[in-house]
Amino acid sequence: MRITQIRFEYEQEELVLHARLDWEDNAYSGEDLFVRYHGALEASALGAANAFFIAAAIPAMVFGEARLTLDQPVCPTLRRNIGTALNWLNHWFALRDQPLELEVETVEAAELQAAAVTASYFSGGVDSWATLLRNHRQYASGHPGRIRRCMSVYGLQRGITRENFDAATAVLQEVVAQLGVELLTAETNIYRHWMDRDPGFFYWTRTYNGAALAAVAQGVPSQLNRVLIASSDHMRSMEPWGTHPLLDPCFSSHDLQVEHDSIDMSRLQKTREIAGSPLALAHLRVCDVQPPPGFFNCGACEKCVRTMMMLEGLGALRGSGLFPVDRLEPSTLLRYGNMDLEFEDYLETLPLLLEQGREDLQRPIEILHRRQRELDFRGLLKRLDRRLLGGWLRRRYGHVGYLSAPAQRGR
Known part of the structure; x- marks a missing residue:
């Protein structure tokens, strides 16, 4: 894989990084990659090269370049860190026999850091809200460790429309x-251009x-000089994943440290943190x-219903105005709940x-837990699908709760 024509330019009030990607060992067409930042920001040739180096390394490895x-x-x-990241991923998932050769030159001098600013990624979800609130409890307003900037990125997920993203970020910005x-806010196609080659989000979620x-x-x-990626797992259920306390720091440069945050908090603990903040709730x-x-x-998907369940347990759902209903009905929980995804969240909330x-x-x-352990008819169907059909039913009818594929873990 070759990354060429790396550059940046300013378009009115936007900064855009560009690069050309050409495959060498696959018959895929070349791509023009971009990262577009909304706002008057400063860029550098080194920052652009670092960005596209990270963006290209994993697809080059998983597709056999x-x-x-x-x-x-x-x-x-x-x-150095990218080499470690690729080794971790290959150790976890045995993606290839021979390592990816990184034929990349390095700069001889460090760039001066303009400001010591801590940032985090922010979608408005449980993980990102908990990271922001907890950080502000831990660091006083004048401390450089306090989050002063959040980042929200469009183009990394299927299903979300630009209209929905813009409407949500307009509110969250205020x-x-x-x-x-x-x-x-930023927009990019660094994943979108090979999203269709990633059925079931396997490479996205795991690498x-x-x-x-x-x-x-x-x-x-x-x-900024430090950015936090909110953990989507608790340490007791941690598994090899595309965002992980061993992996995320491997995307750090000399000028910008990347950290995996709040691995010690369960989703229920994070939801409790949010329930204690009227603004976040x-x-x-x-x-x-x-x-x-x-x-x-x-209010009618697994993530919504799981969050509603936790807010019910914390006595914070009624009157919150977050969902079309303010009471979780048993039939709704049974229809949309899925303990294949995050079974500990359900069990921890039950008391x-x-x-x-x-x-x-x-x-x-209890019924969802039995399904998760595959002790009923639906469990039998899932086992037969895996063993005899190679998961075809799950892929074909993934929207059906008892056959659904693992969801994206949001920030």
């Missing part, structure tokens, strides 16, 4: 401003989501489905539901 070469030098710290935080986020931040290193956005008018969330007098939700959780 013999080498990756760039026509511009990158940070030597990042060059919301985080109340916390003294600037929301920076690329942390890298894609880090690449966007590395494009503007003069704007009123603007929690957990799904990317187009919601009904006047709401942030659809709180009982304390809230929601005994009617116990039976649906």
Whole structure:
């Protein structure tokens, strides 16, 4: 794989990084990659090279390219770290026999850091809200460790429309401003151009989501020196994944450190943190489905229902205005719940539901748990699909709850 024509340019109030990607060992057509930042930001040749180095390394490895070469030098710290990241991914998933050759030059001098600014990625979801709120509890307003900028990126997920993204970020921009935080939005095609070659989001979820986020931040290193990627897992259920405490720091350069944040918090603990903040609770956005008018969330998907269940357990759902309904019904939980995804979230919340007098939700959780352990007819169907059909039913009818594929873990 060759990355050439790396450059940046300013278009009115936007900064755009560009690069040309050409495959060498695959018959795929070449691509023009970009990262577009909305706002008057400063760029550098090194930042652009670092960004596209991260963006290209993993697809070059997983699709069997013999080498990756760039026509511009990158940070030597990042060059070393990317090698470690690729080794971790190959160790976890046995993606190839021979390592990817990184034919990449490095710069001889470090660039001066303009400002010490901590940032985090922000979608308005449970993980990103918890990271922001917890950070602001831990660091005083004048401390460089306090998050002062958040980043929201369009183009890394299927299903979300540009209209939905723009509407949500317009609201969230005003919301985080109340916390003294600037929301920076960006758009990119660094994953979109090979998204269709990634059925079931296998490479995205297991190898690329942390890298894609880090690449966007590395494009503007003069704007920040530390960026946090909110963990989507608790340490007790941690598994090899595309954003991981061993992996995310490997996308750090000398000028910009990337950290995996809040691995010690369960999703219920994060939801409790949000429930304690009226501002966050009123603007929690957990799904990317187009919601009904006047709401942030659809209320009819697994992530919505799981969040509603936790808010019920915390006594914070009623009156929140987050979903089209403010009471979780057993039939809704049974229809949209799926413990194949995050079964510990359901089990950890059950005692709180009982304390809230929601005994009617116990039976649906027990049924979902039995399905997750594959002890009923639906479990038999899933086993037969895996063993005899190679997962064809799950891929073909993935929208059906008991056959659904693992969801994207949002920030």
